[in-house]
Amino acid sequence: MLDELELLKKDWQKREADLPKLSYEQIYPMTKKKSSSIVKWIFYISIIEFIFWAAINIIFSGPETMQELKDMHIYKVVMALNVINYAIIIYFIYKFYTNYRKISFTDSSKNLMRTILKVKRTVTQYVWFNLIIFTISAIIYAYGVLLYTPEGQELVQAAAQDGDSTEFWALIIVTSIAITTAVLFIIWLFYRLLYGILLKKLRKNYNDLKRLEV
Amino acid sequence: MNKELEHRFVTELEDNQNIVHKVCSLYTNDKDSHNDLFQEITIQLWKAYPKFRGDAKFSTWMYRVALNTAITLYRKSKKRVKTQDFDSVLYKIKATDYDDTEERQLKLMYDAIKQLGDIDKALVFLYLEDKDYSEIAETLGITEVNARVKMSRVKTKLRTILNP
Numbered sequence: 236m237l238d239e240l241e242l243l244k245k246d247w248q249k250r251e252a253d254l255p256k257l258s259y260e261q262i263y264p265m266t267k268k269k270s271s272s273i274v275k276w277i278f279y280i281s282i283i284e285f286i287f288w289a290a291i292n293i294i295f296s297g298p299e300t301m302q303e304l305k306d307m308h309i310y311k312v313v314m315a316l317n318v319i320n321y322a323i324i325i326y327f328i329y330k331f332y333t334n335y336r337k338i339s340f341t342d343s344s345k346n347l348m349r350t351i352l353k354v355k356r357t358v359t360q361y362v363w364f365n366l367i368i369f370t371i372s373a374i375i376y377a378y379g380v381l382l383y384t385p386e387g388q389e390l391v392q393a394a395a396q397d398g399d400s401t402e403f404w405a406l407i408i409v410t411s412i413a414i415t416t417a418v419l420f421i422i423w424l425f426y427r428l429l430y431g432i433l434l435k436k437l438r439k440n441y442n443d444l445k446r447l448e449v
Numbered sequence: 450m451n452k453e454l455e456h457r458f459v460t461e462l463e464d465n466q467n468i469v470h471k472v473c474s475l476y477t478n479d480k481d482s483h484n485d486l487f488q489e490i491t492i493q494l495w496k497a498y499p500k501f502r503g504d505a506k507f508s509t510w511m512y513r514v515a516l517n518t519a520i521t522l523y524r525k526s527k528k529r530v531k532t533q534d535f536d537s538v539l540y541k542i543k544a545t546d547y548d549d550t551e552e553r554q555l556k557l558m559y560d561a562i563k564q565l566g567d568i569d570k571a572l573v574f575l576y577l578e579d580k581d582y583s584e585i586a587e588t589l590g591i592t593e594v595n596a597r598v599k600m601s602r603v604k605t606k607l608r609t610i611l612n613p
Contacts, residue, residue: 239554239558239611240558240576240604240607242551242554242555243555243558243559243577244576244577244579246555247577247578248577248579251467254466254467254470254471254474255470256466257463257466257487258463259459259460259463262459262462262463262466262491263455263459265487265488265491265492265495266455266458266459266491266492266495268488268491268492269492270489270492270493270496271485271489271523272489272492272493272518272521272522272523273521273522273523274521276523339497340493340496340497340513340514340517340518341497341500341501341510341513341514341517342513342517342590343513343587343588343589343590344513344516344517344520344568344571344588344589344590345589345590345591346590347517347521347590348520348521351521433523436523436567437520437521437523439566439567440520440521440566440567440568443566443567443568443569444568444589444590444591447591447595447598447599
């Protein structure tokens, strides 16, 4: 085997003559082209995700006026949540940016792949964070609406008059959990597919190098 | 970007383009993909060029960027390499150059290498380019010991492909 590889090495070096030869004029325009590397893809997808989830958060925390929130007794909680939300979004954007800048093709292969996966992980964390905030907000709003708005109170009272308020609350909770789980599952599936397809090769290569350390 | 820098870059790449072509021929199976990869490597080289200080040789630095681009490039995963795809530019074996057995043996070897994973290919490539284990290790980001271990595994793998 060793001899065969040595033979191959000699042959390999002989073959240089058969390689294509590009001229200066052919190479020059290539420096103007846009990259289509995995890093570019991840960058664009990440930007879309940042905007999408920030928009979701803004849209859903928009319509209620402060007075309405105060009437529902959830003004302070919602405001606190908003502050935390924006602080963490800024943190994520910062982290994403610094990690993204660290991607360098002059790094060793292992480091390069590790940084790319790190950037992707930041974005995934951001998405999960948004989902959590979204779920918490939904719970707080549901609580406010049911307990403090006229429509909500009517509903609760109607349930109480029927004599089965435990069943009513149980139903509410079970439905909420079911809907939340379904939504989370669909989103999880979507990301699995998206990144699964995009990063399958990269992950495999990275693990190939990492496995050696064990 | 600086015109002079660009000129220097293109000239250096023109002089060293063999390295990129060799990487392309290992990692792709047809002319179009070969050219696409060449293009992408050029972009990555050019992007990194302003930071290239010249403390390493231009060619050494090229190996790294070229291999990294090939390893991390997003491609639709093609089905297994078919033998008839195998007539990429580099491997046109001229019958006159070799006696029959040697020719066939080499063809089989190249064929086997094409079937390896991205990292294994990188290892074989650097080996064929006569790089020592410390440089191979540094390029891939593993220790020298691990590079040796990995290489001996690749050899075993090649042997299995050659003699199934």
